[in-house]
Amino acid sequence: MRLATVWYFLAEGWRSARRNVSLISLGTIAASLFVLGALALILMNLNHVSQLLQARIEIRAFLEDGLLPEGVAAIRAQIQATDGVAQVTFVSKDEGLRRLRGQLGEHAGILDVVGENPLPDAFDVRVEDADRTAQVAARISRIPGVLGVNYGQGFTEKLLATMRLVGVAGAVVAALFVAAVVFIVGNTIRLTVISRAREIEVMKLVGATDWFIRWPFLVEGMVLGLVGAAISGLLLFAGYNLAVRYITGLAPFIPVITAPEPVAALCVALLLMGVLMGAVAGGVFVKRYLRV
Amino acid sequence: MPRAIEVYQVNSIFQELREVMMLIRLYSVSKVYPNGAVGLLNVDTYIRQGEFVFLVGPSGAGKTTFMNLLTRQVLPTQGQVIVDGRNVVRMRPSEVPYLRRAVRMIFQDYKLLPNKTAYENVAFALRVTEANPRQVRTRVMESLELVGLACKARAYPGELSGGEQQRVSIARAIVGDPTILLADEPTGNLDLDTSWGIMELLLRINKRGTTVIMATHNRSIVNGMMRRVIELDGGKIVRDDERGAYRREAGHGMVLPG
Numbered sequence: 009m010r011l012a013t014v015w016y017f018l019a020e021g022w023r024s025a026r027r028n029v030s031l032i033s034l035g036t037i038a039a040s041l042f043v044l045g046a047l048a049l050i051l052m053n054l055n056h057v058s059q060l061l062q063a064r065i066e067i068r069a070f071l072e073d074g075l076l077p078e079g080v081a082a083i084r085a086q087i088q089a090t091d092g093v094a095q096v097t098f099v100s101k102d103e104g105l106r107r108l109r110g111q112l113g114e115h116a117g118i119l120d121v122v123g124e125n126p127l128p129d130a131f132d133v134r135v136e137d138a139d140r141t142a143q144v145a146a147r148i149s150r151i152p153g154v155l156g157v158n159y160g161q162g163f164t165e166k167l168l169a170t171m172r173l174v175g176v177a178g179a180v181v182a183a184l185f186v187a188a189v190v191f192i193v194g195n196t197i198r199l200t201v202i203s204r205a206r207e208i209e210v211m212k213l214v215g216a217t218d219w220f221i222r223w224p225f226l227v228e229g230m231v232l233g234l235v236g237a238a239i240s241g242l243l244l245f246a247g248y249n250l251a252v253r254y255i256t257g258l259a260p261f262i263p264v265i266t267a268p269e270p271v272a273a274l275c276v277a278l279l280l281m282g283v284l285m286g287a288v289a290g291g292v293f294v295k296r297y298l299r300v
Numbered sequence: 301m302p303r304a305i306e307v308y309q310v311n312s313i314f315q316e317l318r319e320v321m322m323l324i325r326l327y328s329v330s331k332v333y334p335n336g337a338v339g340l341l342n343v344d345t346y347i348r349q350g351e352f353v354f355l356v357g358p359s360g361a362g363k364t365t366f367m368n369l370l371t372r373q374v375l376p377t378q379g380q381v382i383v384d385g386r387n388v389v390r391m392r393p394s395e396v397p398y399l400r401r402a403v404r405m406i407f408q409d410y411k412l413l414p415n416k417t418a419y420e421n422v423a424f425a426l427r428v429t430e431a432n433p434r435q436v437r438t439r440v441m442e443s444l445e446l447v448g449l450a451c452k453a454r455a456y457p458g459e460l461s462g463g464e465q466q467r468v469s470i471a472r473a474i475v476g477d478p479t480i481l482l483a484d485e486p487t488g489n490l491d492l493d494t495s496w497g498i499m500e501l502l503l504r505i506n507k508r509g510t511t512v513i514m515a516t517h518n519r520s521i522v523n524g525m526m527r528r529v530i531e532l533d534g535g536k537i538v539r540d541d542e543r544g545a546y547r548r549e550a551g552h553g554m555v556l557p558g
């Protein structure tokens with residue numbers, strides 16, 4: 009392809025994008041992409057939280073009192089051999105008490121009232137797959153010498169189920185918004201096609217190839233998608249930083265993503281998606297209107 | 301008799317040469333539109349390289365259909381169309397643009413782009429075929445000069461007379477150096493003097509080697525030129541005279557002259 013031809017495509021596409029775009033269509037494109045980006049950010053944060061939680065989810069298996077060291081070693085070996093177990097750490101009753109004190113913080117005085125250490129020896133068990141925590145815990149609880157297990161029964165499953173639901177709902181909504189953007193861009197380009205019907209007719213008559221006719225419309229779509237994505241990306245970046253500051257001020261224990269890199273990467277992805285959706289819209293709609 | 305064999309051979313060689321010289325060949329071509337209207341009916345004909353042919357006949361006779369078949373703006377419902385060695389019916393859609401670079405059309409309503417100057421209208425036709433951008437200016441000015449409108453290069457179609465607009469459209473048609481020029485009633489909207497000017501121009505283009513096919517209702521022009529006339533009626537060829545008049549004269553029709 010000649011350089012002059014590429015230049016012609018860019019100039020034509022840019023010119024008709026400028027002529028045919030309205031505040032409403034650009035606003036809708038930007039808003040749709042903004043919602044898409046916001047959804048992606050929410051999912052990214054949920055994923056972040058779940059990863060932190062999954063790293064933290066442990067089963068604590070309490071041991072019967074008065075076991076011999078050989079007995080403890082045997083139980084450890086059995087737990088280790090259980091399907092789905094990643095790592096086993098021994099927590100002596102003293103270690104357990106120290107941790108409990110740390111967790112209770114200013115209320116630690118209550119332990120002094122109890123006097124003697126009430127905690128048994130225990131194993132902290134990390135599982136390979138958070139989804140199977142309950143299953144693994146049930147198996148461990150059946151090992152002789154294990155007094156009982158504790159793993160925040162019920163909570164983990166609920167959290168994971170919620171996340172899966174949010175993920176599916178997000179994907180559905182995202183697909184709808186992608187369709188909306190493609191439709192709006194396509195409709196704007198349809199206006200160009202109609203206003204240029206005569207020019208297209210002449211182009212065909214004098215032997216322009218279909219691709220030559222279609223390229224300017226593809227460029228127009230890509231320009232619309234790019235500009236819409238740029239607007240939404242800027243808003244998203246600024247909005248997210250504000251939201252993060254608000255949340256960390258209000259509830260510092262919620263582990264949100266604060267690093268700028270993943271958010272910036274999302275904005276770049278949004279730009280690429282905008283361009284891609286615009287190109288698809290430009291290609292599909294014009295092809296439909298070009299048939300001789 | 302060796303002589304007879306030689307004559308036979310010479311004849312068949314002539315026959316083959318004639319076939320090769322045919323720029324356009326229609327083999328029992330019919331076009332019936334989806335609504336049932338008959339565009340062409342079982343038409344068999346040929347047109348040689350460099351010919352100037354008039355296509356005459358009443359409105360609805362099939363003249364426009366004939367031309368649109370040559371540029372594949374319509375496909376025949378039956379038969380084959382060969383243009384410059386290419387089978388128009390069987391060619392892939394991606395080859396159509398290249399067919400249309402070789403076969404250019406001009407129209408009664410000129411089909412110029414109103415928001416482009418004369419120069420831009422002509423240059424546009426060259427650019428969309430991705431011609432060498434260094435040559436665009438020279439070639440556009442050459443063809444505007446040929447039609448006598450170099451001085452009006454900057455004018456918009458709205459600022460030009462009908463005859464001038466038709467000249468711009470001719471410049472646009474010939475700027476890519478087509479093999480064939482199809483003119484569909486090019487003088488339909490013009491007065492007689494202007495029409496003769498356009499005719500003179502088409503003849504000049506024909507002399508440069510471009511085959512010209514012209515559909516027209518203009519009796520005095522056809523009669524004044526004495527060129528090949530193909531007369532259509534109801535989609536059929538009813539007459540094909542090498543040096544014909546617009547209408548066959550009474551008592552002259554059935555017997556071939558000469």
Ligand SMILES: Nc1ncnc2c1ncn2[C@@H]1O[C@H](COP(=O)(O)OP(=O)(O)O)[C@@H](O)[C@H]1O
Pocket residue numbers: 333334335337338339357358359360361362363364365366
């Ligand atoms: N696009 C079309 N759809 C349906 N019928 C058509 C179409 N174009 C032409 N026809 C019909 O085909 C016949 C020949 O038309 P046309 O080739 O335009 O004749 P001419 O150019 O000699 O006036 C007419 O009966 C006309 O009504």
Ligand SMILES: [Mg+2]
Pocket residue numbers: 363364365484
């Ligand atoms: Mg006609």
